[in-house]
Amino acid sequence: MRTLIVTMTTLALVGALASTLAAASESAGAGPRLTDLEVFRDGLTFVASGSFASVDAEPAPVLVKARGLVTGSCVGPDQATQPFALPMMLKGTAVTRKAGREATFFVRTSPPEVAAAEVCPAAGWRVSPTEIEFTAVKLQVGRAGARVLCQFPAVDGRVDDPGCQIDR
Numbered sequence: 142m143r144t145l146i147v148t149m150t151t152l153a154l155v156g157a158l159a160s161t162l163a164a165a166s167e168s169a170g171a172g173p174r175l176t177d178l179e180v181f182r183d184g185l186t187f188v189a190s191g192s193f194a195s196v197d198a199e200p201a202p203v204l205v206k207a208r209g210l211v212t213g214s215c216v217g218p219d220q221a222t223q224p225f226a227l228p229m230m231l232k233g234t235a236v237t238r239k240a241g242r243e244a245t246f247f248v249r250t251s252p253p254e255v256a257a258a259e260v261c262p263a264a265g266w267r268v269s270p271t272e273i274e275f276t277a278v279k280l281q282v283g284r285a286g287a288r289v290l291c292q293f294p295a296v297d298g299r300v301d302d303p304g305c306q307i308d309r
Contacts, residue, residue, distance in 0.1 A: 175282065175289050179299050186231070187275050187295065190247040193237050193282045200236040201283045203246045207231050207295060209275035211253045215261035216269055225260035229253050229273070237282065246282060283308075 178191040187207035195201065211229050214222040233251060237244035255268045275295030282289045291305040 175291065175305055178280075178291070181297050185252045185270060185273055187233070187250045187273075187278065188248070189278070189280055190245070192240070192243045192245050193289065194243045195283060195287055200238065201244060201287075202281075203235040203237060203248045204281040205233045205248045205250060206279045207250050207275050208277045209273040209295065211255060211270050211273050213255070213268060213270035213272070215257065215266045217261075217263070218265045223262060223266075225255075225268075227255060227260055229255075231273070248280075 175191055175193060178189065181188045187205065187209075189205050193201065208228070208230050210226055212224070212226045214224055216222055231250035231253060233248045235246055235248040237246045253270050253273060255270055257266050257268050258264075260268060278291075278293055278295050280289075280291040280293075282291075285308070288308040289305050290308050293304050
């Protein structure tokens with residue numbers, strides 16, 4: 142009887158250990174991933190939203206960097222205008238929000254801050270940016286060790302292949 146109890150206890154412990162190791166390797170192998178990504182240009186900012194699947198239940202940081210060409214006008218004291226174009230990198234930050242087994246995110250870049258001295262012909266002129274033609278985007282979701290890094294062209298709508306890599 143004692144041998145039967147010891148054998149059954151040993152089998153139960155081995156089974157519990159095996160299932161624990163399988164679950165740990167399954168969650169470590171899955172890693173974080175972007176499950177949905179949509180991006181939009183709304184004139185002077187760039188917006189990215191989507192879903193992020195990760196084993197971590199805590200809110201994760203989101204960073205977007207969008208490169209583009211800012212165009213607009215310099216307006217002089219006499220209301221004369223002069224067009225300008227200036228390449229810029231705009232940034233935005235946010236955190237993920239838990240939604241079931243995934244986390245969602247919404248991040249927008251800040252609008253461009255162009256100094257008149259950078260693009261205007263003289264002091265007293267003011268800057269009036271009108272549009273940004275975005276060319277490339279870098280998106281980072283998650284923490285070091287469980288982070289997704291994506292680079293893709295700046296297009297409106299769903300991004301099916303954002304060129305993401307897991308940073309471990």
